[in-house]
Amino acid sequence: MNKYTEYILEQAENLLAIDSPSGFTQAVTDYLMKEYKDLGYSPAKTTKGGVLVDLGGKRNGLLLTAHVDTLGGMTAQIKQNGRLRMTPVGGMNPNNAETENCRIYTFDGREYTGTLQLQNASIHVNKDFNDKSRSFDEMEILIDEPVSSKEDVEALGIMTGNYICFDPRTTITPSGYIKSRFLDDKLSTAILLGYAKYLKDENVSLTRRVYQHITVFEEVGHGGSASTPDDVTEILSVDMGCVGDGLECTEHQVSICVKDSNGPYNYDIVKGLIKAAKDNNIDFAADVYPHYGSDAGAALQAGYDLRHGLIGPGVYASHGYERSHTDGVENTLLLLKAYI
Structure with a gap:
């Protein structure tokens, strides 16, 4: 594992240890505020209680969303x-x-x-x-x-x-499997923290404006329906990738969702994500999620004029005792880096 994967797993364990069902999230967002500040950013709490942070760059804003509220x-x-x-x-x-x-x-x-x-x-x-x-x-x-x-x-x-x-009952096995309740979506929240750390550590100069919004009402349907900055033209939800019968994705891959229960994701965004994955030899799968909604979909339903997409590490047994793998974490981080 590289240092960013280790950091993501550490953050995931810390986040999973903080109780935070929808509407009861102050402790976990206080934790996130401190972590972003320690990385050198200036996060802000939204009125609804989420965490919004500007990662830098100029023009053509991209909003990365994950959610830290749970069932x-x-x-x-x-x-x-x-x-x-x-x-x-x-x-x-x-x-x-x-x-x-x-x-x-x-x-x-x-x-x-x-x-x-x-x-x-x-x-x-x-x-x-x-x-x-x-x-x-x-x-x-x-x-x-x-x-x-x-x-x-x-x-x-x-x-x-x-x-x-x-109780989340979090455990990480020697073979790299991550087992816990509420990997949806604390695992991807940790991945966004890992991406923010990568930008600072490697002194990356972003070619576009990038924000992160950690929402707190996704599990009840309206997490991403507010607080999108004015210059954002694209929203990419980083949530769990579905693993199950009829789908291609495994826990070792990053999933690119082409359609969920609310309809198709933006065609150009999907093509761009698939191209970035192929060009960089990232292990991915493209899938249709039959019973799923995301913060990106909530933003469009709220009336935002945005292109939207959805990716995430493969997670099995969603909304139960979930399981993913460090390979899926690494492939999701790699796709974020390649696409942005």
Whole structure:
């Protein structure tokens, strides 16, 4: 691994360790502000809470976006038995969240741990365990405190609207696989930090104006819908590349999305990305994502007149316990360098 890959992996682990479901992102954006300043940039917080930074260059602005908000949950009800009914934030799927450990954050700054379980989760007691639907109406958060009533829970300061954040379980294997919840999109956020570090370390003179916008509401659909600088003509979302049946991409490649659920990406941008990859012997795949939306799409839906594209390292098991590889990270960084 080169030094930039090592830096990206370190940043990814640091970002993944900070709980940040959509709407609960101040701690992680404060971290990003410090990291960009340490690299020698002058980042700014947007009104919505994202981080916007000018990397330099002149004219023909390019906005690189990634998002640091993740899936998660929120307390929807304190039940009479002292357990919590959870409502998902973003596309958190109950089928792959069952038995996950979590943290509950109260409005007054207290933090408690818990676990998402099926109601009546003991197999030796529940004869219908296998037949029960895994839905958030059939599941509940068990708080790791001696509570057995709604009043017990309220005495802890827990109430409706408190965020529930799930353990990412991050690990990087000796063979280079990166396994964690929320690689979407903290892995690509780390890649953008790596690109920003590369520009400073190598004293690269950009031939066009380049910005980075780390958004905080992508998982609920409106992360990239604001704060695009006036001189930007092109937006490139750096998010996760899909890996699954019917797609070409693997975890070792950078994915170039040609179309997602909102429609095709800009044809000239797609051609330019593919040409940059081929000309520089970068391992890539071009794919259609059937159930996907990006910050680039959100910007166009908000009315911005931009050309748009989408790339990212291949990630398997999206919105679950995800897996990528250092090869995919390196190929994504190489494509950014080659294309820009």
